Amino acid sequence: MENMKPKTIICDIDGVLIKHHNLGLSRQLDSTILEGAIKKMNEWDSKGYNIILITGRRESMRNETIKQLKSCGVFYDTLIMGVGGGDRVLINDRKPDNGRDTAYAINLNRNEGINNVKM
Numbered sequence: 001m002e003n004m005k006p007k008t009i010i011c012d013i014d015g016v017l018i019k020h021h022n023l024g025l026s027r028q029l030d031s032t033i034l035e036g037a038i039k040k041m042n043e044w045d046s047k048g049y050n051i052i053l054i055t056g057r058r059e060s061m062r063n064e065t066i067k068q069l070k071s072c073g074v075f076y077d078t079l080i081m082g083v084g085g086g087d088r089v090l091i092n093d094r095k096p097d098n099g100r101d102t103a104y105a106i107n108l109n110r111n112e113g114i115n116n117v118k119m
Contacts, residue, residue, distance in 0.1 A: 006048040007119065010090070013055040013065070015110040017041075017074055033072045036115025041074060044119075052078045056085050 014020040019032035044051060053076045057065055062081055069076070092103035106117055 006050060007044075008050040008052060009044055010052045010054060011114070012088075013053055013057070013069070013074075016108060016114060017053075018068070018072065020110050031068050031072050033074070034111060034113030034115075036113050038073050040114045040117060045075070050078075051076045052080065054080045054083045054088070056083050057081055 011017065017034060017037045019030075019034060021030060041051065053069070053074075055065065059081045062079070065081070066079065069079075090103045090105065094101055108114070108117075
């Protein structure tokens with residue numbers, strides 16, 4: 001039986017939703033939303049998904065980041081700052097009744113966007 005609970009999407013900001021400039025954190029406040037990002041976020045929202053945004057931006061940039069996301073039309077449930085630039089590893093358990101995996105990873109090329117992500 002398919003899981004009936006809504007998914008939780010954990011999504012990076014820079015290079016996934018907003019164009020990554022590779023010119024330092026302050027330059028990341030330029031708001032170039034990647035193609036299809038808002039449409040995909042609306043799709044996930046309509047399905048009741050919980051959207052958690054993560055970023056390597058410092059906690060001291062929270063207010064600027066919130067303003068940037070709002071100006072781009074990006075909405076979310078939770079924003080986690082200061083995740084850093086190293087590899088990100090999600091550890092989760094399997095469902096005990098059927099052993100179904102409950103965690104997945106999708107790696108995208110930088111600035112490719114989420115337009116073609118399928119769930």
